[in-house]
Amino acid sequence: IKSHTDGKDLAIPEAIVELMDPIPASVAVGTTVAAAVEAVRRAQVPTELTYLYITDEGDRLVGLVVLRDLMLSEADATVDQIMLASPFALHVDMPLSEACKAAVRRHYPVYPVVDAENRLLGQVRGWRLFEQQIIEISAQSGQMVGVQKEERSFTPLFSAFLKRHPWLQLNLLTAFIAAFVVGSFTGTIEKIVALAAFLPVLAGQSGNTGCQALAITLRGLALGDVDKRPKLHLVLREGALGIANGLLVGLVAAAAMWFYASRQPESASQAPMLALVILLAMSGSCLMSGISGVLIPLGLRRVGADPAVASAIFLTTVTDIVGMGLMLGLATMLVL
């Protein structure tokens, strides 16, 4: 367990060795069952004893025996006859994430850990790897908005501040890009001020649609679904959901715009056209949001980054620009 004083506020293990327990009992190849039973009797940590490990003269792991087979075998048989030879083992230098993946597929109660020469170093209980996965996956919704994996509700305030703040400044920078887009249409907004009220509607709606696609993609990456089928399938799926949702939500928003604009004396005559603008902008931006919600995490992974990190920040940049840009651009073309 790591010290809690070095600025790292939470001990998220990074190496297998941090999860490793000592080997409770091992015997040499050729040992008789009777002697092996005696080794089990002498084990230092009997409750941790799930397998009896079999090693060669160089302390290398050559097999393991399950207690049931040991119990049911003749006393003068040797462990070689009942052992599972060359058992699956974790390598001590394996990244923890890889060890977790290996464990999740196998579900063994305990995994032996070996070094590069296959020497037996210790064992890791299966539940520790599962627990690790749970902690990793529970970090995802925070990572999307710039909260680090390590942060939990008991992380010291200043440390949390230092780690979150740069992402908020990045978010601001991306918001300025969106603001610049809006700012380049001030002429349009001055003439049709109703559009200002619909800016947050477009941004919020396409942002939420995109975050739905993003969350499903990240979940699929975490659970291994995504790599089982063509990526294009996922892009098409979220694109289709985006445009279908955008069309229906757009119809309601268009009706609201029609109602709103027709009550303002200066925009009453433009109400139908403004409603059309909202419908087109909503459908188009939700289509783009769905697609971006798939492409952003896949792209982050492609460049070697964690697919979740700041993904929602990057996504809302796209959705803000496309959503508000489309609305103001279409309004400028179709209404003015």
Add this chain to the structure above:
Amino acid sequence: IKSHTDGKDLAIPEAIVELMDPIPASVAVGTTVAAAVEAVRRAQVPTELTYLYITDEGDRLVGLVVLRDLMLSEADATVDQIMLASPFALHVDMPLSEACKAAVRRHYPVYPVVDAENRLLGQVRGWRLFEQQIIEISAQSGQMVGVQKEERSFTPLFSAFLKRHPWLQLNLLTAFIAAFVVGSFTGTIEKIVALAAFLPVLAGQSGNTGCQALAITLRGLALGDVDKRPKLHLVLREGALGIANGLLVGLVAAAAMWFYASRQPESASQAPMLALVILLAMSGSCLMSGISGVLIPLGLRRVGADPAVASAIFLTTVTDIVGMGLMLGLATMLVL
């Protein structure tokens, strides 16, 4: 395993019975060790055999024996002498989430399952409960934006559409509230059109700050951190982070507003005051966002709902209204 044809596209187990395996071996109280070893030899599913269960004449669970103790005991001893009496067991009617919590604290490889009369029904492997937890927690970032727990990347398109769409309409409804707030300041926007460009900045920034607090709170609820300390502590923590982040981000945004406004002839003289408005609005709305990010999931849980469900949708309603409302309200008061 559930049928995949009944509209439920993914078999998320809801009851312990869906994860249950048969009991590999059990013997009656009073059985000798020799006879118990024989029962283990005859077990139908020997690889699943971790414990030998001990039952009374009514088939009720009274104890369990670990194989190591069975192996090391004298043949004419009885299992009563070596069993762990009244072992922890899952109740078949227990909600799965409760079973998961029980397992996560205990880390046993296998859990016996009993009915209300303590009759032994089967067993559940510990990894299945862990796996269940992983699937549950991986759903969180989607649930926040209205994607159901059941949805994965292979869920049929139409089913995903039907389940996501109502939440997007709800999101639209809440966006209209924010739009109504903006709409009630059209006079202000007409006079200072620079404010329109800062609407998405305020909304996006306070939304992201709030989502950071939301994610940490949901993570803490999932991992059990949150219930270990006073809730007020968490509210104060996220409030402090909100205002600290809001102040620093607000300074940068205020500088941008100053620069932007001073280049427009009609708002040049108002530039310093507009910058102050941005700073105050950003700090205030990020403070509110941080607090809301804690209170919304806790509130959802208090009323019996899943704390993650649509939490980001509710949160952004608050952050949109407070962020844009504060900016436009302060501008109306201080600048006009």
